[in-house]
Amino acid sequence: MTKASGRRRILLSAASFLFGLLTLLTVLGGGVWWLLAHPNTPVPPHWNPLRDLTVTAPVTPVTPYQLNRALADDALCRAALAEAGARFDPLDDLVVDQNCGIEGRGRLSGLVNARVTAVETRCATTLRLVMWEHHVVQPAAQQLLGTSVSRLRQIGSYNCRRMRTAQGQDNGWSSHATADAIDIVGMDLSDGRSLNLLADWDADGPEADFLRQIWRGACDWFRVVLGPDYNRLHADHFHLQGPGWGYCR
Template identity: 30%
Template sequence: MHAVPIGLPLQVLARSPGETLPDWLARAQLLPEACPIEGAFLTSLPPLVGEGSCGVAPAVRLEAPAGGKPGLPSRPEISCGLAGLLSTFFRQDLREIARRMLDEDVTEVLTGPGYVCRHRNGNPEAKISEHAKGEALDVTGFVLSSGVRVTVADDWGGESREAAFLKAVHSAACGHFTTVLGPEADADHADHFHLDRGCHGRDCTYRICQ
């Protein structure tokens, strides 16, 4: 792993509908090679390419925010911009919530892969998913410094302190991401939090928090 210093503003290069792959890749080559997130542990990747309009540039493999904790053992492949948001959220909000509510640190965040070339909820008739742009990550749970695992599938709901912790994390995420979906959104999100920074509304400032 290597820590990447701060530099140019975070960017993401969306692949326009109908844009040919060679044209998109040509534009991607003009982007900075490094992802400028202060202190984050990540690896810069070449553009991720899929069928249709799937694709991510610049892409990274995120391993941990600044300081190295919490780690992301799945090392999701996502956009540089999403990596910046996640790093801030994990380093600040998640750490503070865990210490305040559980008197522990979060050592690992359990996630899905990040980039997946697919439509929303796996429905081929739906719009393309933010996962297909590297702009979404599914979080399934957390490993605490005691070794205890708190997962959305097992601990969401009820009166336990773990349930309260998950509720607080979900609520805090709504202040960072434009879309936050959990078990109360629908059955497709019963076992994870979906976090993305997709554009909603004319000025991309509308947020969905469910």
């Protein structure tokens, strides 16, 4: 056997190995695709990246992917809210200028279980809010306070303004200018209690534990979360913002 033919044989066997591997991957990939796409797939919807988000389904590693798809598509977003029982009545987009306006606008008045002070906001902001309510706020209320939240109190989502900082006005536009944020000042509980961030954040007892737990949990569903510990401008509310660089303080 010459050196050249030996090399050719190695190349040929490498090529056939690669071909075999690609065939195997294609068959496996096709099999996985078929398994996920089949109408009677045994894969539960909340584990299936091809299925749409169900707000009240258990959270899995697939949930963020399903959520991102719904956040980017108003029809999917509204369908997810309707299925969850949220009250979000669609309105025409608010078009103001390049800095201000509300895409995917609606009038929000109810989440999955709690009501909320009625407000005009984006479907995407609402979807993050219901995920937070269902997967963080209500479980924490049951666990730490032995009751449920009947009403979230908010003080605004859309506001065509620039950012405010503790030093004064910043040059950038606020996420409120596009209703990509909502400010929460407190909540009413089903047992009659009422919580205020300003009064209860630094109090002793389960109410403060509850507020801190839902503040931290908001970071799972919003990309920017600012609370009373951030600065004096946020002493009385949580600023919950959809888009952002991942900041939780």
